[in-house]
Amino acid sequence: MDNNQFQYTDERFADLQMLRYQVTDFESLSLQQKKLLYYLSEAALSGRDILWDQNGRFNLRIRKTLEAVYCSYKGNRKLPEFQKFCVYLKRVWFSNGIHHHYGCNKIQPEFSEAFLREAIEQTDSKDLPLTDGQSKEDLCRLLFPVIFDPTVMPKRVNQADGEDLLLTSSCNYYAPGITQKEAEAFYNAQKEENDLHPIMYGMNSRLVKEHGELKEKVWKQDGLYGQAIEKIVYWLDKAATVAETPKQEQVLRKLIEFYQTGDLKTFDEYTILWLQEQEARIDFTNGFTESYGDPLGMKASWEGYANFKDLKATERTEKLSSNAQWFEDHSPVDARFKKTCCKGVSAKVITAAILGGDLYPSSAIGINLPNSNWVRAEYGSKSVTIGNLTDAYNKAAQGNGFREEFVENEETCQLLKRYEDTCDDLHTDLHECLGHGSGKLLPGVDPDALKAYGSTIEEARADLFGLYYLADEKLVELGLTPDLEAYKAQYYSYMMNGLLTQAVRIEPGKDIEEAHMRNRALIARWTFERAEQRQAAWMVRKNNKTYLHIQDYSVLRELFGTLLKEIQRIKSEGDFEAARKLVENYGIKLDPTLHEEILERYRKLDLAPYKGFINPRYEIITDKDGNWTDVKLHYDEAYDTQMLRYSKDYATLPYIND
Ligand code: ZN
Numbered sequence: 001m002d003n004n005q006f007q008y009t010d011e012r013f014a015d016l017q018m019l020r021y022q023v024t025d026f027e028s029l030s031l032q033q034k035k036l037l038y039y040l041s042e043a044a045l046s047g048r049d050i051l052w053d054q055n056g057r058f059n060l061r062i063r064k065t066l067e068a069v070y071c072s073y074k075g076n077r078k079l080p081e082f083q084k085f086c087v088y089l090k091r092v093w094f095s096n097g098i099h100h101h102y103g104c105n106k107i108q109p110e111f112s113e114a115f116l117r118e119a120i121e122q123t124d125s126k127d128l129p130l131t132d133g134q135s136k137e138d139l140c141r142l143l144f145p146v147i148f149d150p151t152v153m154p155k156r157v158n159q160a161d162g163e164d165l166l167l168t169s170s171c172n173y174y175a176p177g178i179t180q181k182e183a184e185a186f187y188n189a190q191k192e193e194n195d196l197h198p199i200m201y202g203m204n205s206r207l208v209k210e211h212g213e214l215k216e217k218v219w220k221q222d223g224l225y226g227q228a229i230e231k232i233v234y235w236l237d238k239a240a241t242v243a244e245t246p247k248q249e250q251v252l253r254k255l256i257e258f259y260q261t262g263d264l265k266t267f268d269e270y271t272i273l274w275l276q277e278q279e280a281r282i283d284f285t286n287g288f289t290e291s292y293g294d295p296l297g298m299k300a301s302w303e304g305y306a307n308f309k310d311l312k313a314t315e316r317t318e319k320l321s322s323n324a325q326w327f328e329d330h331s332p333v334d335a336r337f338k339k340t341c342c343k344g345v346s347a348k349v350i351t352a353a354i355l356g357g358d359l360y361p362s363s364a365i366g367i368n369l370p371n372s373n374w375v376r377a378e379y380g381s382k383s384v385t386i387g388n389l390t391d392a393y394n395k396a397a398q399g400n401g402f403r404e405e406f407v408e409n410e411e412t413c414q415l416l417k418r419y420e421d422t423c424d425d426l427h428t429d430l431h432e433c434l435g436h437g438s439g440k441l442l443p444g445v446d447p448d449a450l451k452a453y454g455s456t457i458e459e460a461r462a463d464l465f466g467l468y469y470l471a472d473e474k475l476v477e478l479g480l481t482p483d484l485e486a487y488k489a490q491y492y493s494y495m496m497n498g499l500l501t502q503a504v505r506i507e508p509g510k511d512i513e514e515a516h517m518r519n520r521a522l523i524a525r526w527t528f529e530r531a532e533q534r535q536a537a538w539m540v541r542k543n544n545k546t547y548l549h550i551q552d553y554s555v556l557r558e559l560f561g562t563l564l565k566e567i568q569r570i571k572s573e574g575d576f577e578a579a580r581k582l583v584e585n586y587g588i589k590l591d592p593t594l595h596e597e598i599l600e601r602y603r604k605l606d607l608a609p610y611k612g613f614i615n616p617r618y619e620i621i622t623d624k625d626g627n628w629t630d631v632k633l634h635y636d637e638a639y640d641t642q643m644l645r646y647s648k649d650y651a652t653l654p655y656i657n658d
Contacts, residue, residue, distance in 0.1 A: 006020070006022050006635070007020060007635075008020055008021075008392050008395045008396045009396050010614055010638075010639065011638075011639060012608055013087050013090050013091070014087055014090075014091050014608075015505075015608055015609050015610055016090075016091065016094055016608050016610050016611070016612060017396070017607075017608035017610070017611045017612075018361070018611075018612060018613070018614055018639050019392050019393070019396050019611050019612070019613050019614070020392065020613065020614050020616075020635055021352060021388050021389050021391075021392040021613050021616075022388055022391075022392070022635070023351060023352070023353050023388065023616055023633055024310075024351055024388055025308075025310075025351065026351075026353065026633055029281075029308065031628065031629070031630065031631075032242050032244070033244065033281065033282055033308070034630070034631035035242045035628060035631065036239055036242045036243065036244065036282050037282060037306050037308070037353045037354070037631070038618055038620065038631050039235050039236075039238040039239035039242065040235070040236075040239050040282070040284045040286070040304075040306035040353075040354070041306050041353060041354035041356075041618055042235040042238075043232050043235035043236050043239065043284075043286050043304060043306075044284070044286060044304030044305050044306055044354050044355070044356030044357070045304070045354070045356050045646060045649075045650045046228060046231040046232045046234075046235060046304075046650055046652055047228055047229075047232055047286070047302045047303075047304055047356060047357050047652075048096075048356060048357060048360075048646055048650050048652070049228050049650065049651065049652045049653035050219070050225050050228050050229075050302040050357070050652075050653065051096050051301055051302045051303070051357045051358050052096050052097055052653075053172055053225070053653060053657050054171065054172050054173065054293065054299075054301055054302065055095075055096055055097035055099065055156060055171060055172065055293065055301075056097045056098060056099065056153065056156065056170055056171065056172055057172045057656075057657075057658065058098070058142075058143060058146045058153075059092075059096070059097040059098060060129070060653060060654075060655045060656075060657075061129040061139075061142075061143060061655045061656075062092065062098060062143055062146065062147060063092065063093075063647065064127075064128065064129040064647075064655065065120065065128055065129060065139065065143060066085075066088075066089045066092060067089070067643075067644060067647055068120075068123045068124075068127035068128050069085070069116070069119045069120060069123055070085075070086065070089055070640075070644075071127070071644070072122070072123050072124060072127065073119055073122070073123075074122055075119070075122075081111050081112070081115045082111075082115075084109070084110040084111040085109070085111045085115065085116070085119070087110070088107065088109045088110065088111065090639065090640070090643075091107050092107065093639075093640075093643045094361055094362070094612055095107065096358070096360075097156070098146065098147065098153075099153075099155070099156035099170070100156075101362050101610070102362070102505065102514055102610060103505070103506070103507070103510070103513060103514070104155055104156040104157045104158075104513055104514075105154065105155055105156075105507075105510070106150065106153060106154050106155070106156075108148075108150060109147060109148060113144055113148055116140075116144075116147075117140055117144075120136050120139065120140060121136060123136075129655040131655070131656070153170035154170070155168065155169060155170060156169060156170055156171050156293070157169050157171055157292070157293060157294070157295050157513070158295055159295060159452055159513055160511075161452075161580070161584060164179055164180045164181075165180045165295035165296060165452065166178055166179060166180045166183055166295065166296070167179060167180070169295045171293050171294065171295070172206065173206055173207065173293070173294050173299035174206070174207045174208075175206070175207065175208040175209055175658065177209065178207060178208075178209055178214070180295075180296065182214060183207055183214070183296060184296065186207065186214045187201050187202050187298065191446075194444060196374060197268070197374050198374065198447070199264035199265055199267070199268060200264055200267065200268075200298075200300070200371070200372055201264075201298060202216070202298040202299055203264060203267070203288055203291070203298060203299060203300045204218060204219045204220070204262055204264065204267070204288045204299075204300065205217055205218045205219060205224070205262075205299070206219070206224055206299075206658070208658065217658075218262040219262065219288065220259060220260065220261060220262030221233060221259055221260045222260075223262055224657060224658075225653065225657065227652050227653055227654070228652035228653050229259050231650075231652050232259060232286065232304075233256050233259050233260065236252050236255060236256050236259075236286065237252075237256060239252055240252040240253055240256070243280070244279070244280035244281065244282060245277070245279050245280050247273070247276065247277045247279065247280075248277050248279075248280045248282075250273055250277075251270065251273045251274050251277050254266065254269060254270040254273050255270050255274075255286065255287065257270075258270050258287075259287075268372060268375060271369075271370045271372060271375050271379075272375060272379050274370075274382070275370070275375070275379050275380060275381070275382055276379070281308050281309045281311075282306065282307070282308045282309075283306075283307055283308070283309070283350070283382075283384075284304070284305065284306040284307065285303060285304060285305055285359075285367070285369065286303075286304040286305075287300075287302065287303075287304070288300035288301070288302055289301065289302070289303045289358070289369065289371070290303065290358060290371070291371070291455075292455060292514075292515060293358070295452065296451070296452070297448065297451065297452065297454055297455060298448070300371075301357070301358040302357045302358065303356065303357035303358035303359045304354075304356040304357045304359070305352060305353075305354055305355050305356055305359050305360075305363075306352075306353045306354050307350040307351055307352050307353055307384070307386070308350065308351055308353065309348050309349070309350055309351075310348075310349040310350055310351050310387045310388075313349035313385075313387050314347075314348040314349045316349065316425075316426075316429065316480060317347035317348055317349055317383070317385065317429050317433055318347065318348070319478045319479070319480060320347055320429055320430065320433045320434055320478075320480070321347040321383075321433050321434075323474075323478070324342040324433075324434060324437070325341070325342045326474070327342075327434050327438070327465075327469060327474075328342045328434075328438055328439075330472075330474075331438065331465065331468070331469075331564065332468065332561035332562070332564055332565045333438075333439060333564060333565050333568040333569075334565060334568070334569060334572075336442070336572070337439050337440060337442070337568050337569065337571075337572035338438075338439065338440070339377075339438065339439065339440050342380075342437070342438070347382075347383040347384070347385075347429065347432065347433030348383075348384055348385075349384070349385045349386075349387045349429075350384045350385070350386055350387065351386075351387060351388045352386050352388055352389055353616075354615055354616075354618075355613060355615055360612075360613070360615065361612030361613050361614065361615075362610065362611070362612040362613075363386070363389055363612070363613060364386075365385065365386050365389050365390050365393070365428060366383070366384065366385045366386070366428040366429075366431060366432040367383070367384050367386070367432065368381050368382070368383045368384075368431075368432045368433075368436040368437070368462075369381060369382055370382075373441060373447040374447075376436075376437065377440055377441075380437060381436060381437050383429075383432040383433040383436070383437065384432065385425065385428050385429055385432060389613065390424075390425060390428070392613070393611065394421055396611070400605065400607055401605050401607075402501075402605060402607065403416060403417075405601055405602075405604075405605055406496060406500060406501050406547070406601070407492070407496065407547070408540065408547040408548060408549055409547075412492060415485075415488060415489050415492065416489045416492065416493055418486075418489065419481075419482075419485070419486040419487075419488075419489035419490070420489045420490065420493055422481070422482070422486065423470060423481070423486055423487060423489050423490035424490060424493070426466075426470065426475070426480055426481065426490075427463075427466045427467070427470060427490050427494075428466075429466075430465060430466030430469055430470065431462040431463055431465065431466040432462070434465055434466070434469070435461060435462030435463065435464070435465035435466050436458070436461075436462045438461075438465055438568075439461065439568050439571065439572060440572065441571070441572055441574070442572050442573055442574075445572065445573060445574040446574055449574025449575075449576055450570070450571070450574065450575075450576055450579045451576065453576070453579040453580055453583045454579075455515035456515045456518040456519045456522065456579075456583050456587055457519075457567060457570060457571055457579050457582075457583070458571065459515055459516050459518075459519035460519040460522055460523055460563075460567050461564070461567045461568060461571055463494075463519060463520070463523060464523060464560050464563055464564035464567060465564060467490070467491070467494060467523070467557075467560045468557065468560045468561050468564055470486075470487040470490050470491070471484075471487040471491070471553070471554075471557045475487075487553070487557075488550075488553045491550065491553055491556050491557075492548070492550055494520070494523075494524065495524050495527070495528065495537070495548055495550065495556070496548050497520060497524070498520040498521050498522075498523060498524025498525065499521075499524045499525065499528055499548055500546065500548065500594070500598055501598060501602075502517055502520055502521070503590055503594075503595050503598045503599070504598060504599060504602040504609050505517065505609045505610070506590060506595070508592070508595060508596060508599065509592070510590075511588050511589060511590070512587060512588050512589075512590065518583060518587035518588060519587065521586060521587045521588070522582060522583060522586040522587035523560070523563065525586040525587075526559075526563055526582070526586045527556060527559045527560060527563065530559050531550075531552075531555055531556055531559060534552075534555055535551065535552075536550070536551050536552035536555035536556065537549060537550045537551060537552075537555075537556065538551070544597075545597070545601065546594060546597060546598075566578075567582075570582070614637065614638075614639050614642055615637075615642065616633040616634060616635050617633070617634040617635075617636070617637045617642075618631060618632075618633060618634075619631070619632045619633075619634060
């Protein structure tokens with residue numbers, strides 16, 4: 001497809017905008033590399049049902065029901081009631097379940113129960129997820145409260161301080177009825193004191209209660225989610241046969257072994273091999289990875305993606321990683337919490353070739369793995385910035401009026417226009433390549449000591465590291481920023497986002513829930529409070545609108561340094577109380593009046609606050625004997641077509657998994 005004709009934006013519904021990303025330079029890869037990406041993309045799509053089930057135990061049945069109605073509805077498809085049903089289904093697809101992908105609240109349908117009941121009545125029974133002897137009426141009785149009643153399973157992940165986080169969260173990592181206390185006691189009993197190499201406890205299992213006793217059901221080939229894992233293993237095995245290097249083959253074989261055994265020690269071995277594999281151009285993530293979906297931060301949601309290195313852009317991040325020790329040595333952090341030897345911080349810019357599981361359709365643009373603290377400390381981490389996704393976001397945002405509405409004046413707009421894209425990429429690089437990889441825990445500190453506040457504190461640490469260094473001469477010296485003005489663009493947009501505009505993602509009256517957003521609010525407000533006292537920043541009111549004014553950027557830099565120092569101390573010492581105070585005081589509550597103003601201004605712009613990506617479609621080209629001659633990517637698939645195809649081709653799990 002011609003570059004100029006590539007359509008970055010696609011359909012829009014509710015608070016969501018679908019985008020497309022271009023797999024730039026795919027054509028220039030060798031046939032073997034293309035095959036490898038094809039197999040890895042199949043592996044990345046085969047785990048889709050796992051995530052759906054992890055997100056809620058009725059999700060697979062609800063998806064099947066909604067899709068059956070969508071495909072066979074005989075009534076007038078133009079009527080508002082059916083249109084509202086379509087929007088709901090698309091939102092459920094987008095969220096991989098019935099709760100908002102970001103806010104975690106249950107999505108309320110805008111059509112009636114009567115409409116859905118009648119539509120189900122007209123649907124062929126064989127297309128519905130009916131279990132033995134179940135009637136359509138039984139199905140409605142089971143699913144309707146889950147879909148319609150706002151008090152049933154209201155929240156996927158509840159983080160509210162003081163509540164039982166498991167009883168009030170409806171994610172499916174713990175069987176219903178298990179309390180937070182019970183689960184914490186179960187895992188605390190497993191942890192060995194002074195274990196320098198602890199496994200990722202509980203990461204790959206569902207906790208259930210049988211005859212009054214807690215027990216893990218492990219996600220592995222002959223365990224829970226076995227049917228999906230078998231498919232994943234099948235494709236990984238194919239991938240291993242076309243691996244680029246012997247080391248990469250070893251990585252794939254080790255991952256297969258982990259999927260077969262579910263042994264978390266094997267997982268650590270796999271992680272280390274994966275970290276050490278640095279030669280191949282193609283790389284991937286496939287497995288139980290991030291724990292944001294578990295209120296206790298232990299159980300990992302399934303995700304998969306495949307990518308290849310963007311050779312040119314990677315020069316940028318290599319400059320950072322080859323200077324990792326310099327950055328560590330010069331940070332404002334207390335010497336006790338610094339790494340004396342910054343190992344293996346590898347960083348690259350990559351091109352995503354497929355997104356799956358928890359990275360689809362809403363994806364991170366920077367990823368730093370692994371999550372095991374001791375593996376990171378001893379072997380480093382792999383950090384990536386996904387260049388083609390960032391590019392798609394930037395292209396889609398051009399000229400949408402956002403900046404003009406929220407930035408204080410024309411002069412600041414010009415500053416952002418000149419530097420923001422460069423600085424934003426660079427901040428992501430600093431966050432991923434250096435921020436997450438910096439610092440260390442004091443000996444004997446439990447990596448989970450900060451509990452529910454852990455993710456927010458960790459993100460804040462990485463963000464602050466980046467913010468602090470953006471203003472450093474070192475970056476100009478390395479040729480990464482053009483001059484000592486550039487960082488101001490990122491400081492302004494970061495503060496504006498944290499203080500004002502990120503609130504567009506929150507419904508009126510609701511709190512900030514998501515870890516990255518909490519972190520941004522925490523940093524921006526803590527800093528602003530102090531900058532204001534020093535007359536370095538303040539809010540201005542013009543035409544009944546609130547704007548941020550920054551008078552002295554150097555004060556902000558100093559404050560970012562101070563907060564970084566404190567956040568690193570909290571992390572290194574496992575100071576739960578201090579983490580709780582910071583997050584609760586600065587990261588969660590919104591000023592209702594200001595929130596309403598921001599929402600109102602945003603509504604007028606008519607933009608979608610959340611974006612997600614439609615994947616390219618892979619096509620294998622063969623000669624007349626069936627040999628592969630090429631792999632082609634197509635960017636023509638509609639979102640609903642893609643979703644229905646995935647539900648058909650990658651339906652790996654039964655409707656009920658427990
Ligand atoms: Zn991060």
